[in-house]
Amino acid sequence: MAKGVKRTATKGNASENKRAKFKPQPVPQPASSLENEATFYESAEDDSDKSSGSESGSESGSDSGAESSSSDELDSDNETGEKSDEDEEIDELDELSENDEENADSDTESGEKAAAKAADPNKKSSAEQHAEQRKLLAERKLNRKSGAEVERIKLLWEKLRVTKPPPSKEIKEKLCNEIWELSKDIVLDLVLKHDASRVVQTLIKHTTKLRRDLIVQALKGNYYKLATSSYGKYLLVKILHYGSKESRALIVDELHGNLRKLMRHKEGAYVVEDLFVLYSGAQQKQQMVREFWGSEYAVFKDSGKDKSILDIVGESAEKKQLIMTNLSGTIVASIAKGSTGFQILHAAMKDYVTVLTSDLEKHDLQIREFIDALAEQFAELVHTQEGAEVASSLIAIANAKERKTIIRSLKTHGKELIKNEYGNAVLITLFMTVDDTVLVHKSFSAELFTPELLPELVQDKFARRPLLYLLTGLAGRYFSPKIKSELTRYEMLAYAKTTKKPQEQRLAELQSKALPVIYKSLLATTSGDSEPTLAQLLALNVAAQFVTELILTKTDDEEINSKLRPQLVDAIFDITFASDILEDFHLLNKTPFFSRTLKALIQGNEFKWDNEAKKLVAVDGAEIPQVGSEFAARLADALLQDKALAKWVTGQGAFVVLAVYEVLTILDKEKSLEIRKAIKKLRKDLERDTDNKGAQLLLKSL
C-alpha cells in the first residue's frame, strides 16, 4: 500500500511523506499479490518507462472480493454480478486487440481466459457455436479498425513520451493534436486497454487544460467502469492528478454512492484510497467515510453531516444495527483482502470502534470478532492518526490473550512503531495498559533500548516519548494536553475490563526493568569508537533533555545508584572539563543549552526556583545521589582551580557558576563564601560584560 501511493509523487507530498515514514513490511496477504500491485504502479508511474509487458496477471479472481456480503441489506441493486460480466467482456476485448497487434504480452490472464474459451464451445450446440463465431467475428472487425488507429496513435505516442531529448513545446503540441484527432472518437475503446490507456495517460499529462476537460467529459458516465478496470484505474488516477477542480468534482460525483462497492473491488479500492488521501479535504473525507455507514448516507451526501457516529447510532436501534453491520462488512472484507493499511479504512474503523467502546458489555461479541480479524495485522494500522487511535483503543479493550497476539505482531516492527508520529502513542498505550510487564519489556524495551538503537531513539522527537513516559509518566511537560487526554481515555477503557494493576505499580515494574538497560546503552556511547558519542548526544537538545531526565529519575535500583548513574555523571563531568572552556568546540559554546543541562544536574531534584521569593529553595527528601548539592560541590572545586572561574564567567558558563553558587549558599556556607570571594575579584570584568545575562545575574546575586 505504501508503495502504491508513492507514484503520485508530484502532488500531495504531505500525505505521501507521512505515509512513507512508516513502512511495515507488508505482511504477505494470502490472496492479494502486493508485489504485482507494485509492479502495476511502477509501470504506470511514468510514461518514460520500460515495456508495458510487466503488467501481468494479478487479475485473476479480482472480482471475487466484490461479492456483496449478505450484511449489506441496504444494497438492493445487484451490481456486483453485472460488473464482473463487464469485466469479462473487457478482458476479451483486450485479448483480441492484443492478438491482433501481435503484442507479445505474456498476460497470464489472457491465457487463462483463452483456455477457458477453448473448452467452452465443446459444451455448446453448433447453432450456438455459429452465433458465437459470428459475434466474435463482428467484434474482431470492430477491433481491427480501432486496432489500426491504436497502432498509429501508439507511434505518435512513442515520440511524445521520450525524455532523453524532451520534445519541444511545439512538437509536443503538434503530437498531442494529432493523437487527439485520432483518439477523440474512440476514447472509450482506448482507456480500458493497458497500452492504449497509457497513451491517454500521456496525453492527459502533456495536453492543455481545455483538452483535459474534453477528455474528462468524453469519459463521463464511465468512471465507475474506469475505476474497476485494471488498466483504466491508472488513467483515472492520472486524471485526478492533472485534472482541474471541476474535473475532480465531476468524477467524485459520479463515484459517489458507489464507494462501498468500489472499496470491495480490487482495483477500485486503490482509486478510492487515492481520492481519499490525496485529493480530499477533511469534510470530503468525512463524507466518504459516511458512505460506509449505509445507503442512506451514500445517496444523500449531507445525510448525517456534522453529526458524530454516536449521534446517528443513538437515534434508533435499527439504524445502529444496520450501520454497524455495514461498517463491519466493508471493514472485514477489506482486511481479508489485505487492504488493512488503507487510510480510508482506518477512518471507517475509527467510527466502528467509537461505537464499540461506547458500551463494552453490549458489544462484547463484536469486539472479540473485530480484534480477532485485526490482531495479526496491527502493524498496518499504527502509522496513521486514525489507525493508531483504533489500535490503541483495541489494545485497551482487548483481553490478556488478545493483547498477546497484538504484541507479537507489533514486536516485529518495533523500531518503526516507536519512531512513528502516531505509532509511539500506541506503544505508550501498551505501557499504560498491559499488566504483563514482563512481556511488554521483553517485546519492546529490551529489543529497542539497545546500544545500537537507543542513541537514535533518544534524539528522535517521537521515539523519545515512550522513553520519557517510562521516566516521568504522563506528568511531565512532555505530553500535550490533547495526547494526555487521549492516553487517559485508553487507560480508562483498559481499567473497565482487563487491566487490574494500579498504574504506579505497572510503571514501576516497567521502569525497574528498563532503566538499567537504558543506562547501559547510554554508557556504551562513552567508550570505544561508539557513534554517536555521549558528547554528540549532549549537543542535541532533545537527547540532552532525555539524559538529564534519566539521571534525575529516582530509583531504588542498587546497580544504578552505586554504579551506573555515577559512571554517567562522571562522563558528563569529564566532558565538561576535558577541554578549555574558551575553545569554540566546547559544548558550552557549541550548544547554549548545555548550560541548562549542567544547571539541571546542579540543582537535581533538591532545589527549585521559587518565583514568589525570587530565589532558590531546597526541596526536602528529593535528593538523588551524585547530583544536586553533591554535583555542585564537585563543580565548585573544579571552578576554584587556577583561573578557571575567570574563564567560566565570560559566556554561558556564568549561568553554571550562578547555579553552583546559589546551591552552595543554601547547603555549604563555607564553600559558597569561597566562591563569592573569587567572583568579587572578577567584579569589574562582570560589569563590563553587559550583554552577558548570566554575568549580570551573577552580579545581582552577590
Add this chain to the structure above:
DNA sequence: CAAACCCCGGCTTT
C-alpha cells in the same frame, strides 16, 4: 510559563 519558532494543511496568487 510565556514568547519565539517551526511545521503543516488550506487557500490564494501568477
Add this chain to the structure above:
DNA sequence: AAAGCCGGGGTTTGTA
C-alpha cells in the same frame, strides 16, 4: 501547477 502566504497547533527556548 508551482510558489507563496496565512493561521493554528505544537515545540523549543529563554533564564529570576
